[in-house]
Amino acid sequence: MLLWESGEGVRREARGSEMWFKATASNTQGRFSLMERTLPPGGRMPPAHRHVGNDEAYFVLDGIVEFRVAGEVFAASSGTFVLVSAGEAHTFGNTTEAPARLLVLHAPALDGYFGDLERLWASPAPPEPETERALMRRHGMEPA
Numbered sequence: 001m002l003l004w005e006s007g008e009g010v011r012r013e014a015r016g017s018e019m020w021f022k023a024t025a026s027n028t029q030g031r032f033s034l035m036e037r038t039l040p041p042g043g044r045m046p047p048a049h050r051h052v053g054n055d056e057a058y059f060v061l062d063g064i065v066e067f068r069v070a071g072e073v074f075a076a077s078s079g080t081f082v083l084v085s086a087g088e089a090h091t092f093g094n095t096t097e098a099p100a101r102l103l104v105l106h107a108p109a110l111d112g113y114f115g116d117l118e119r120l121w122a123s124p125a126p127p128e129p130e131t132e133r134a135l136m137r138r139h140g141m142e143p144a
Contacts, residue, residue, distance in 0.1 A: 002027055009036075012114045014121040016040040025109035033109035039065065039100045045093035047129065048144040049136055051086050055107050058082040058092065063100025067092045089144030113139035 002023070010021040012035075023034040048068065058065070060080045067074055067082055069090040076082060084090045094100040116135055120127050133143050 010111070012118045014114065014117040015044045015046070017043060019114060021111050021114070023109075024111040028109055030109050032105055032107040033111040034106075035104050035111070035114070036061075037102055037104055039063070039094035039102070041094060041097045041099060043094045044126075045091045047133055047136070048089055048091040049141045050089045050144050051084075051106075051110075052140045052142060053086055053108070054110055054140065055086050056084045056090075056110075057105040057107075058084075059103040061101040061103060063094060063098055064096050065092055065100050065102055066095045091144075110139065113141075 004020075004022050007020065010024055012019040012021065017040065018038045020036045021033060022036060023032060025033060045066075045068075058067070058076070058081070060076045060078055060082075062078055065076050065080075067076055067090065069082065069084055070088050113135070116139070117132075120132065120135055136143065
């Protein structure tokens with residue numbers, strides 16, 4: 001059994017987002033990873049991308065998150081569930097003036113990418129877009 005309280009887990013930070021991994025590849029035998037993610041107001045969206053071998057599910061807990069999935073753009077509020085199947089182009093972010101919080105599930109697990117992403121964003125200046133896209137490709141994502 002694994003039990004994490006609020007504010008517990010494996011903490012990551014990148015693009016101004018705080019991420020708490022509640023389940024990682026190491027404790028799910030790689031089957032999935034689950035994070036609670038806080039998106040800052042007006043935060044940067046990840047480059048549009050598609051996961052080659054990962055499904056990605058989102059559940060909005062608080063605030064409003066803008067999603068861009070397969071050519072559609074929509075705002076998702078508290079209680080909204082979004083499933084992005086492997087191969088579907090997408091990105092998301094908080095375009096409002098208040099923080100937003102959501103759960104993000106990757107199947108199979110993708111927490112290793114976020115550790116690398118945190119290291120990439122650790123310098124004072126944001127990384128070059130191509131550097132970030134190269135990192136994404138190393139973790140099975142294709143720019144869309």
